[in-house]
Amino acid sequence: MTAIPIQPATGPTKGPAEGEEGAPSTAGGAPPPPRPRAWRALARDKGAVLSASYILLIVAMAVFAPLIVKVSGWGPYEFDQTAVDPNLAGVPLGDWGGAGGEHWFGVEPGSGRDIFARIVYGARVSMLIALSATALTTFLGVLFGLLAGYLGGTVDWVISRVMDFLMAFPALIFMIAILSALPAGNRSTLLVVVISVFGWPYLARIVRGQTMSLARREFVEAARASGASSAAIVFREILPNLRSTIIVMTTLAVPGYIGTEAGLSFLGVGVVPPTPSWGQMIASSVSWYSVVPTYFAIPGAFLFLLVLSFTVLGDRLRAVLDPEGVR
Template sequence: MAIPTPQLAGEEGGASSVKDGAPPPPRPRAWRALLRDKGAVLSGAYILLIVLMALFAPLIVKLSGWGPYEFDQTAVDPDLAGMPIGDWGGAGGEHWFGVEPGSGRDIFARIVYGARVSMLIALSATALTTLLGVVFGLLAGFFGGRVDWVISRVMDFLMAFPALIFMIAILSALPAGNRATLLVVVISVFGWPYLARIVRGQTMSLAQREFVEAARASGASRAAIVFREILPNLRSTIIVMTTLAVPGYIGTEAGLSFLGVGVVPPTPSWGQMIASSVNWYSVVPTYFAIPGAFLFLLVLSFTVLGDRLRAVLDQEGVR
């Protein structure tokens, strides 16, 4: 569950903030450099493809001809324990990625809807984690004293837990109701301290800078100092941390679904599909390989994009 810690950006941005009293705007050449990076472009293109696939899942599935919950018993052989009929797990013009062994459900349709589930949970958890991490990190770093002590102890308490084990225990004990919402809440509870700790440290450093002291001397309120002086200087760190958090949460959702405490069947989930393929992968390897490949490429794309973004922002000294 630990989110990778980005290297801090260079001091150029900080020097500019000290001189001008305000954080510098992001430099266009930083984004141009990112667009020239083939790894970042390919990663971004794949992420965009998955996002569009998730957004337009009903339309895409309608074009394919099969829904994620429809059973096609004619595509499996009942005499062979439900083995798909044909090569590559029954892949062809009617079922583009083949069918699930036993049930005959269309793998392509379930991949498309599984993308919607995975992205919804991962992005929602990332948004909630970022909100909590930034708010508590700013409070602890700016106010210090008892506020910092209380928040820091809560962070230490949550970070001391073996997160995955407690997630499994908590989700197993809770009703299966709206499992997606429960996943978002549980993942966020254990995830926000990692961002909050970084935001706290940078806030404490920024609070001592000359431009913040100048704002205090001019009579600016605490809210104005936080939102106009400190928070804008944290934006590159927050962007990078958010980008790096998404693949971790995608993997967490898939792992929990694989272990049977995540998304509840028959709701499609890539992790759930991989779990179901365990008994079939030796005879129908495509049933395991297809959702595994989609999951691997999505996690890899977010990781590469986050790493490239961090490198570009560090090189350009954007704060």
């Protein structure tokens, strides 16, 4: 079970010197120039290409889930009692969990629901929750990190104490407690909110440290001297120079949130049945894995490969966009 990724606290980091690739511009504080060599290097990396390809495949599967399921012939909520043996507690008929031309990945023991259809719709649920939580976490982390790092003083003290308070909690335990106490309705939205509440301080801590460093750079001082407002300095001068860090940290956060959603669903406080979820499917397969191992292996393999792909892609992005590493 994968919990929210925890990044070490960071202080101010030294950015590239003027004139170097990716350095802040002193001419009006223009955003750093693009780095085509870095992207070409990423395109030549087989691990990054394979990871990105698998992620795109899952995204396409989630987006076109209704069409894909229509082609397969079975919906995620349809029962096929003819595919299971009622005399053996609903064990699927045939080898490999009943896999064949009618049910491509076999059927669920007991219910006879099509595993392929539930995998496809489970991808939609898992990706929607993970990407929504990542988007909200990134927004909050960048916003509060910029405010704390640039304004300093009381604002920095208050935001830093809130970050310390949230980071001190054992996040997974509190997520389980909170979600158990909340109503089951609209559980996907609740998952996004709860995951984001405990996730944003880690990105905010890094953004704060780099903002404090950039705020002392010459191009920011020049913008202040020219009469630029604080909002203009933060969003036009500093934020563009945090682009690489934000991209890297966001990519590395997604696999953690996918694993968190799956873990919470596995524990029974995530997505509510009968809505399909990979974590929920793995939880349901526990009592069957010795009889129908494919019921456990298929959603487990999809989940493992997706988390691995995001992790590898994030690591490769960090190598090409932030060669000194996020400290």
